[in-house]
Amino acid sequence: MLRTRGLTKQFGGLTAVDGVDIDLAADECCSLIGPNGAGKTTFFDLLTGKLTPTAGTVELWGEDDWIDITHTPPHRTAEVGLHRSYQITNLFNKNTVRENVRIAAQAAGDDAMNCWHNTGAFEEYITEAEAILDRVGLAEDADESAGSLSHGAKRQLEIAVALAGDPDVLLLDEPNAGVSSESVEDIVALIEDVATDHAVLLVEHNMDIVMTVSDRIVVLNQGAVIADDEPAAVRSDETVQQAYLGGYERGDVDDDRTGETAGGRA
Numbered sequence: 001m002l003r004t005r006g007l008t009k010q011f012g013g014l015t016a017v018d019g020v021d022i023d024l025a026a027d028e029c030c031s032l033i034g035p036n037g038a039g040k041t042t043f044f045d046l047l048t049g050k051l052t053p054t055a056g057t058v059e060l061w062g063e064d065d066w067i068d069i070t071h072t073p074p075h076r077t078a079e080v081g082l083h084r085s086y087q088i089t090n091l092f093n094k095n096t097v098r099e100n101v102r103i104a105a106q107a108a109g110d111d112a113m114n115c116w117h118n119t120g121a122f123e124e125y126i127t128e129a130e131a132i133l134d135r136v137g138l139a140e141d142a143d144e145s146a147g148s149l150s151h152g153a154k155r156q157l158e159i160a161v162a163l164a165g166d167p168d169v170l171l172l173d174e175p176n177a178g179v180s181s182e183s184v185e186d187i188v189a190l191i192e193d194v195a196t197d198h199a200v201l202l203v204e205h206n207m208d209i210v211m212t213v214s215d216r217i218v219v220l221n222q223g224a225v226i227a228d229d230e231p232a233a234v235r236s237d238e239t240v241q242q243a244y245l246g247g248y249e250r251g252d253v254d255d256d257r258t259g260e261t262a263g264g265r266a
């Protein structure tokens with residue numbers, strides 16, 4: 001569904017992303033982990049076209065062939081099916097929860113130029129927005145203003161907005177950051193749910209969550225991939241333990257989803 005080959009980004013003399021090859025299958029949930037400064041955010045920025053790579057390629061699977069999106073700007077990568085939910089919430093706080101999703105659905109549909117027009121004329125987008133809100137567990141908050149939501153609910157709404165773009169690939173950038181312990185369970189359930197019909201690439205520091213939701217884990221260290229395997233294999237990998245996990249042993253994610261990193265966050 002998504003693949004990179006030799007993807008590299010240098011900032012002056014610093015190689016932030018170093019020849020990364022990643023393959024993400026449809027319906028797969030893959031986590032990208034690594035210590036602070038490992039290159040995860042830069043890698044996401046290269047995928048969405050926010051940054052231009054120094055070398056390498058990014059390709060997305062189209063109808064029947066790979067589409068090269070290496071030098072494609074963010075609004076175009078979204079149009080071809082790659083959506084990102086942000087670490088910093090990116091919502092219209094004065095609009096209702098429903099309106100935030102309706103606007104995103106409409107922007108992705110055929111009425112993109114009329115996003116702010118008479119909402120009554122766009123029943124189909126409202127219906128679509130309500131179905132997505134139901135899916136992410138925010139149906140009861142549809143009439144609330146986005147700004148009044150708890151931090152955890154805002155993260156759910158961010159994912160709803162990304163889903164409204166009808167993506168094939170969803171990039172989730174620390175959806176658990178700053179989320180209270182009661183909401184972490186909802187975020188985990190949501191990630192597992194969206195991964196049933198989207199390819200998901202997740203950046204997350206909470207290792208219990210990563211180990212719970214991931215089909216596969218890619219570990220970056222100093223910009224390079226040092227492991228790419230199933231969770232159990234990554235957890236027992238000596239190099240990964242030294243670079244990042246630092247003696248991580250699985251906690252009980254059901255009882256302690258506090259948002260703290262269970263392993264060593266370098």
Ligand SMILES: Nc1ncnc2c1ncn2[C@@H]1O[C@H](COP(=O)(O)OP(=O)(O)OP(=O)(O)O)[C@@H](O)[C@H]1O
Pocket residue numbers: 011014016034035036037038039040041042043
């Ligand atoms: N615009 C920039 N100019 C120069 N250096 C940068 C720039 N953006 C990132 N870097 C450097 O690139 C490296 C990778 O940073 P990046 O933010 O991608 O890491 P990260 O794995 O996302 O870290 P974190 O877990 O802290 O978010 C770091 O050394 C960082 O200082």
